[in-house]
Amino acid sequence: MLPEALQQDPVAAALAARFGDAITGGNLNLGELTLEIDPARIVEVGRFFKDEQKFEQLSSVTCVDWHPREPRFEVVYHLRSYERKLVIRLKCKVGAAGDVYAIDSLYPVWKSADWYEREVFDLLGVTFHNHPDLRRIMLPDHWKGHPLRKDYPVHGYKYSYADQQ
Numbered sequence: 001m002l003p004e005a006l007q008q009d010p011v012a013a014a015l016a017a018r019f020g021d022a023i024t025g026g027n028l029n030l031g032e033l034t035l036e037i038d039p040a041r042i043v044e045v046g047r048f049f050k051d052e053q054k055f056e057q058l059s060s061v062t063c064v065d066w067h068p069r070e071p072r073f074e075v076v077y078h079l080r081s082y083e084r085k086l087v088i089r090l091k092c093k094v095g096a097a098g099d100v101y102a103i104d105s106l107y108p109v110w111k112s113a114d115w116y117e118r119e120v121f122d123l124l125g126v127t128f129h130n131h132p133d134l135r136r137i138m139l140p141d142h143w144k145g146h147p148l149r150k151d152y153p154v155h156g157y158k159y160s161y162a163d164q165q
Contacts, residue, residue, distance in 0.1 A: 001023060001024075002016040002026065003021065003025060003132075004025050004026065005027070005028060006028055006033070006035075008055075009028060009033060011053060011088060012026065012028075012033060013031065014036060014052075015035065015048065015053075018052075019048065020043065021041075022037055022041035022044075023035060024036045024093075025036075032087065032089065033088045033089065034088070034089040034090075034091060035088065035089070035090055036091045036092070036093070037091065037092050039075075039093065039094055039104075040041060040090040040105060042077075042090070042092055042104055043104045043105075045085060045090070046058075046077070046106045046109040046110070047109050049079055050110065053084075054083045055079040055088070055163050056081060056082055056147075057079065057080045057081075057082070057110070058077060058078070058079055058106060058112045058116075059114055060078045060113075060116055061076070061078075061106070061116035061120060062075075062076045062078075062116070062120065063076065063120045063124045063126055064076065065124060065148065065149050065150045067149065067151055070095055071087070071093040071094055071095030072090070072101065073094040073126055074093055074094070074097075074102050075091070075092045075094055075103055076089060076090070076091050076093050079090075082085045091108060100128055102128070103124065103126065103127075103128060103129070104128065105117055105128035105129060105130045106135075107128070107131050107132060108130065111140075113128075113131075114117050114132070114133070117131055118131070118136070118137040119138065121136075121137075122137050122138050122139055122146070123133075123138065123139075123146055123147060123148040124146050124148050124149055125145075125146035
C-alpha cells in the first residue's frame, strides 16, 4: 500500500493505480523516491516502469545484508529516466526459502541487470531466477561462501593456493 506521504508523487501514484498491492512501503527523502516492492512482483513492476513510465536505464542493482533480521536481504534497484529527468529506487526484501535467498531476475526487462545481478549473487549469495548466466563474476568458481555477508568470517576462510600454480 502506498504511504499517504507519497500519494501526491506522480510516479508513485501511477504505480499505485496499476499495482497497488505490489507496494509494501516507501518514502520520499531529499527529493529521492524509494518504493518498497513485493519481490514476487518485481518483474512486472520493472516492465511497467520501463515501458509505461519511460525509465530507460537500470543503473545499478545492489544488496544489503540485514543479518540476523529476517527477511535478511534487501535487493535495491536504481532506475533512471532521461526523458523525464527522474531517478527512483526500488527495494525488495528477500527472505530464505530453505537455504536459498532468491528473487526473479530483471534481465528480461533491462539487459544491464546481467553483471549487477551476478555481482550480488557472487558476493552475497542471492539467486536471481531466470538469469541467463548466473555464475560468479569476481571470485574463482571454487570459492566457498559469499564474502559480503555479515556472517562471513572477518579474516575469510583459510585457503591453500599452492595447487593453483
